Amino acid sequence: MSAADSEIERVDVLIVGGGPVGLITAYQLARNLPSPHKIKIIEKYAKSSQDQYGRAITLFPRSSEMLDQLGLADELAQQCFACRQTVNYDKNGREVPGRGWSFMENMKDTQWDFALVLRQKYQEEIFRQALKRHAVELEAPLALVEVKILDGVGPNGYRILATLEDGNTKAKRTVKCKYLVGADGGRSFVRRAMNIPFDGTSSEDKWVRVDGVIETDLPKPRTYCAIESPTHGNVLWAALDHGATRIGFAFTAERQRTYEVFDEEAAVKEAIASVKPFSLSFKQVDWWTIYVVGQRIARSFFVEDCVFLAGDACHTHSSGAAQGMNTGMHDAVNLGWKLSLVLQGLAKPDLLQTYETERLPNVQRLINYDKDISRLMTMQLPENWTGDPNADPNEILGTVMAEAATFSSGLGIFYEPDSTLNINSGSGHFTVQPGHRAPDVGLKKPGTFEPTRLQKITPNIARFYIVAFAGDVTKTKPLLSAFTTALEKLPWLADAESPISRISIFSGLGPSAYESLGGYPFGKVFYDDDQSAHERYGVDKNKGAVFVLRPDGWVGTVMALGGTAAGGLEEYFKKFLTMDTTAKL
Template identity: 80%
Template structure:
């Protein structure tokens, strides 16, 4: 009897992996692309058990929360999370030792999301799946990716990828032909291995244990992000979780391992109790536990054959020492999502996709470098290549390293290097916020109603750029604004609805009864007022000069130009590098 050929199905994008990174990637594409013209699919191999779902990643830092807020996802996370704003560090005798451990978390300012959003992966995934479902896409599980073939010569925009998939339960086989495939399938990524992408780095001999559950304790400040400097279990993590639970994490040293022929849940709990001494600990309920080997690895490429991407743990793995795993994955998916959306719509040139790796790889390398030091110090070892005092206290050095990495860990200081493409320098002295840096969230006031709002709330990530005019004091900047208006007046492309561009005008000072009368004409786009001058001050824009910012869809600054006669020329220079309409360069 002849073998039955697998059914062939089509999709614009196949996302492999149903964790947070895969779900948010699929959500962005489904949200940004018209469903009548594009099909997004996402598959997951494992029908996850409750134990798997409860554990894993727990913490989103401010920049990740900001990015999810601009995607319309963070509010639901905040409904269920434990919002952690307080930290404490205890020495081996149980005395508070300020300035060490997680103390940097109390300095995470300049954002509405000025806390660690702690919500276990199980609950995050439920929120992301629900949001994805509302966009018409259902997570398909359990489907296993069995093979990938890239068709050479398929041409730009063609179905370049043949993905063989199999239902784990029914053994039904299918072939999905897609334009792009995204591997968000974890540290043992099949996609990465199938594409022969080297995974550089190493695993150490260090083992760590994590235990989640409901506890009783005499620790004085249990509902915090806490570090305990244990002489036997390294720098112990104590993290207050959602739904009243707590996570205990500790180093399982070679010396402690000798006591166990088999390491099971009972042993994990026993060691957790020992790790937090001199404090008492009792588990009323254990939700989840794991033991794993600490290591750092990074894929040599994040984008292969112009059609296959890697994101999240599939292209970088590290310890949980700095709690950056899911955060780094969120930075990956948000960077990739809008770029792929614009290319699929024919609004951007395919070259734009190469900037995903160019921007993310250096930041992942920074994380790996930090993590190597942090993970060793948390295991009471000095960093490799340490040139300081060989008898230095690892806890003291850890405090210094964590403080140095603070803005990177919070995400608020992560930036992309200025270049000649997406982060374009076109003048100096216009502002203190430069291309490639995060666009700070600032308080604004709506016209007429004077309702308060925020810049990030008014610039959602829907794969559109925002041209933001900081108009300054209109009484002083009218000549510059008039020159700007004249400059862009005949530039139809700047206002063509085919282009993914929106306009915003921010006036320095309190609002009047009519934006038209304040300006003496129609303003550019939506109008907001900087009542207390704080927005202009935060961006370093003078009330006398103003400035024009281009904000990328993902909330980073693309370029800054003066509000004057050459503005149209410089905006065209910026957008002309990557935008197109109807498949033709039109700028």
């Protein structure tokens, strides 16, 4: 190594972009990776210029669940506006049920059964402080200005040469890294530097958003509200944190022709007009913006086996369905645990390919929904509409949003069965299948019978969880015994270095798991006193079942309880884990 080369900074992962997606990616890596792994996150703009109001505001239930498993949701909940009520008004100010955001009132099967509304400014501060507690700080203003992929570098080597430029001094320095994550927004430098096409279109439609503190005679102002305006499309009214409100509306070509210059005064004037017949006045304006509506998706999310795109860097869409930040969170969480395991040598590098194969289809689903929703919000029928050409776009919008409800809430987002992570073992017909979200069922702790939840006992720390639904142990004891005996022959499952934890769930309540079994139980024990957990997962309490939960809270595989389940687990984990102890299998 030359003297000059020895002065080059080396990091495991360089993350470009200091928004929520970049911060959550960096946080997971900093939290999961032991020393001496090094994470670096940079942002082109000084945070003083970025710490404005506006931008993204809403986290839907699945995003909140994922942040809960990362230990961050409670802090968000302290500051958020928890929105559980929606309302829709027609052009005359009459309340019309079943339209607009009404799907939000049916977000069940989760502890986080509401829209967590907290402006991005406040979310980012929480994430930065959490990251700082793991000895990583966002560096800004610091821009990535050049990327080179080096030849002849093996797996997990420093394959990337990145040139950084200080935003104040313009001084340049070089960093070598193993992996690069572009979370740098819709105009992503990383995407452009890697020559990744950004397919899609931008429409002629423009939308305006205004945030501030308001006075109004709207009957239910502290809600997520839609107003069917004949001049401004389907108007968004969103109650925000800290007593503020967001008004969003379509800025039609007709309205645009009214202004030579569109400034804050004009935005406020149009906001007031958009909510008629209700009155509106602004006591203060925190932020406003105007933007072009469009949908684009990167042709690749992972290139050169070392460069990733996440969030707006690989997909942009309207804010019509309020999914931008939520989809970016899903990207970050999906990538974070996989990259953590690969960097530690616990998983094969091929695992990283599943980031694109899992996320891209879900992003495409969002793009398809967003195309329809964004047109309907501007009072246009979808491009491929084959129904009544005179249909009311507001009515169709309600139907489309209802159809997309479980996707929008995130609770219905799933990953297709594959040959690596989401394996259908064919061993039973359970309600919850591989690739589905693992429902956050209520449980009881031993001894105290204190209530807890499955997601609380399965935090996302880049570990898998083998969950044995033991049912009624007076009936399943032989099956559970055969299962645990077979597992004892697989020492890697008990290895301290193995990224796998064990949990047992018994139906009913009991004074001692040891006495119930006549021996040591499988991992930590929790009780399902009313059998609701077994019922939600579709497990027969007289037969039991074994579920593998991925670190991100999706189900990896399911199999019947018994001795053969151990062999199924062995085959499952050997597909992507590389612990040294697997050589003994």
